[in-house]
Amino acid sequence: MDEERETLQRIVSTLVNKNDEIHNFIDMLNHTISNVQVNSSNAISELDEEFDGLYSVLHEMKGSMANTIQQEEARKIQALQDQLSQCSRALESSEELLELAVQSLDIKNPVELLEAARQIKDSVTVASAFRLSLKPKVSDSMTHMMVDFALEKRMLQAVKFLPVPKAPEIDVAACLVADNCITVSWRMPEEDSRIDHFVLEYRKTNFDGLPRLKGEQHWELVDYIKATQYTLSGLKFDTKYVNLRVQACNKAVAGEYSDPVTLETKAFVFSLDSTTSHLNLKVEDTYVEWDPTGGKGQEKIKGKENKNRSNTASPKRSTNSPRASARGGRDRFAGESYTVLGDTAVESGQHYWEVRAQKDCKSYSVGVTYRNPGKFDQLGKTNSSWCIHINNWLQTTFSAKHNNKAKTLDIPVPDRIGVYCDFDGGQLSFYNANSKALLHTFRTKFTQPLLPGFMIWCGGLTVSTGLQVPSAVKTLQKSENGLGGSTSSLNNVA
Numbered sequence: 001m002d003e004e005r006e007t008l009q010r011i012v013s014t015l016v017n018k019n020d021e022i023h024n025f026i027d028m029l030n031h032t033i034s035n036v037q038v039n040s041s042n043a044i045s046e047l048d049e050e051f052d053g054l055y056s057v058l059h060e061m062k063g064s065m066a067n068t069i070q071q072e073e074a075r076k077i078q079a080l081q082d083q084l085s086q087c088s089r090a091l092e093s094s095e096e097l098l099e100l101a102v103q104s105l106d107i108k109n110p111v112e113l114l115e116a117a118r119q120i121k122d123s124v125t126v127a128s129a130f131r132l133s134l135k136p137k138v139s140d141s142m143t144h145m146m147v148d149f150a151l152e153k154r155m156l157q158a159v160k161f162l163p164v165p166k167a168p169e170i171d172v173a174a175c176l177v178a179d180n181c182i183t184v185s186w187r188m189p190e191e192d193s194r195i196d197h198f199v200l201e202y203r204k205t206n207f208d209g210l211p212r213l214k215g216e217q218h219w220e221l222v223d224y225i226k227a228t229q230y231t232l233s234g235l236k237f238d239t240k241y242v243n244l245r246v247q248a249c250n251k252a253v254a255g256e257y258s259d260p261v262t263l264e265t266k267a268f269v270f271s272l273d274s275t276t277s278h279l280n281l282k283v284e285d286t287y288v289e290w291d292p293t294g295g296k297g298q299e300k301i302k303g304k305e306n307k308n309r310s311n312t313a314s315p316k317r318s319t320n321s322p323r324a325s326a327r328g329g330r331d332r333f334a335g336e337s338y339t340v341l342g343d344t345a346v347e348s349g350q351h352y353w354e355v356r357a358q359k360d361c362k363s364y365s366v367g368v369t370y371r372n373p374g375k376f377d378q379l380g381k382t383n384s385s386w387c388i389h390i391n392n393w394l395q396t397t398f399s400a401k402h403n404n405k406a407k408t409l410d411i412p413v414p415d416r417i418g419v420y421c422d423f424d425g426g427q428l429s430f431y432n433a434n435s436k437a438l439l440h441t442f443r444t445k446f447t448q449p450l451l452p453g454f455m456i457w458c459g460g461l462t463v464s465t466g467l468q469v470p471s472a473v474k475t476l477q478k479s480e481n482g483l484g485g486s487t488s489s490l491n492n493v494a
Contacts, residue, residue: 239265270353
């Protein structure tokens with residue numbers, strides 16, 4: 001009976017997952033149909049704009065060329081009219097001389113006739129009619145103003161839609177996720193010399209299947225990538241996966257997106273649990289600050305708060321989640337234990353986070369502790385907590401603490417501290433987060449889940465989570481483990 005029930009449960013789980021995939025695919029198909037309609041409308045609008053622009057250019061060219069023809073017409077007519085005026089004046093003068101010459105033929109007196117003939121001869125010699133060119137200065141031809149658009153017509157008839165670049169192919173084997181960076185590599189399915197640049201889009205997700213349309217973050221865009229590889233750096237890995245896709249663009253048009261790929265982004269993510277913090281601490285997500293007035297007027301209601309907190313589960317988190325079970329029903333820290341814990345427990349694997357202290361911090365500790373420490377317990381003063389402690393009061397002291405024993409660290413205090421926890425390997429190391437230089441290592445056997453812990457007095461701490469174990473730390477760990485490592489005198493089996 002139990003075997004059949006288990007089989008049915010597996011079938012139910014498989015069907016639920018398959019139905020979820022089909023629903024997601026239906027959403028994608030509907031979204032694609034909508035995009036086809038919108039993109040087709042946009043393409044027609046752009047086509048209208050291109051043709052309107054072409055019509056505008058042709059209309060402008062026609063007007064300009066017609067104006068040139070009209071100017072040539074006016075020039076020729078003006079030249080011919082000037083020549084016509086000259087001819088008219090010459091003709092008038094010539095007719096007057098002709099009339100005078102005819103009249104002179106009737107003179108009887110030889111002397112008068114001789115004088116008249118001499119005068120007419122002199123007038124004819126200087127007459128404009130005999131110096132006038134009887135050839136038109138310009139021709140009536142306008143053939144030099146003719147056009148032939150046969151070549152342009154053939155070019156227009158040959159106009160086609162722009163070639164769309166093919167979708168790139170992401171080379172998953174060449175992609176790399178390390179040091180909170182993602183290096184993405186891709187290639188074109190065939191050589192295309194017209195590719196001008198690439199566009200890379202990415203978004204965080206908690207689903208390892210095909211990208212979903214509902215309940216997902218917006219795509220982040222990186223444009224104008226000239227190479228076929230790009231590294232996204234400085235990322236916070238606060239989700240399990242990242243979706244990636246690439247498209248190729250030529251000078252005028254972008255191609256289809258590549259098939260999206262999903263890469264895993266493992267990292268330890270937590271926030272500060274304000275329900276555990278001392279009343280003199282002000283906590284907000286990943287920041288904690290000393291507040292000397294925080295406890296006033298609240299002691300009377302503290303017992304009521306603790307009672308309600310222990311009997312009421314958080315509406316946002318399942319009681320089975322690591323974060324809900326991390327704090328249990330414990331009281332706030334009190335007395336001189338100005339402490340706050342992280343809300344997510346380390347139960348296995350290798351994890352890394354960083355802490356930055358304000359410059360005016362007087363005293364602070366960074367470390368880990370087992371669940372449910374006493375409300376008056378201080379980090380490093382019990383056999384269930386490990387930390388490094390910085391005291392800037394009067395003079396600076398830097399030490400590693402465990403089980404109420406301290407070891408002085410004769411090294412400069414970095415402004416950023418990296419915490420590396422290898423739960424299964426029983427190792428807790430602290431690093432200079434800038435140089436990745438090792439500060440101190442505890443070696444032990446962890447027998448319970450660990451919570452990040454932070455103590456602060458006078459000042460503030462900023463915690464950075466969602467970080468992968470840096471490659472430099474991994475290298476140092478291999479080197480240290482290969483050499484056997486150095487064991488702190490504070491270590492013990494807990």
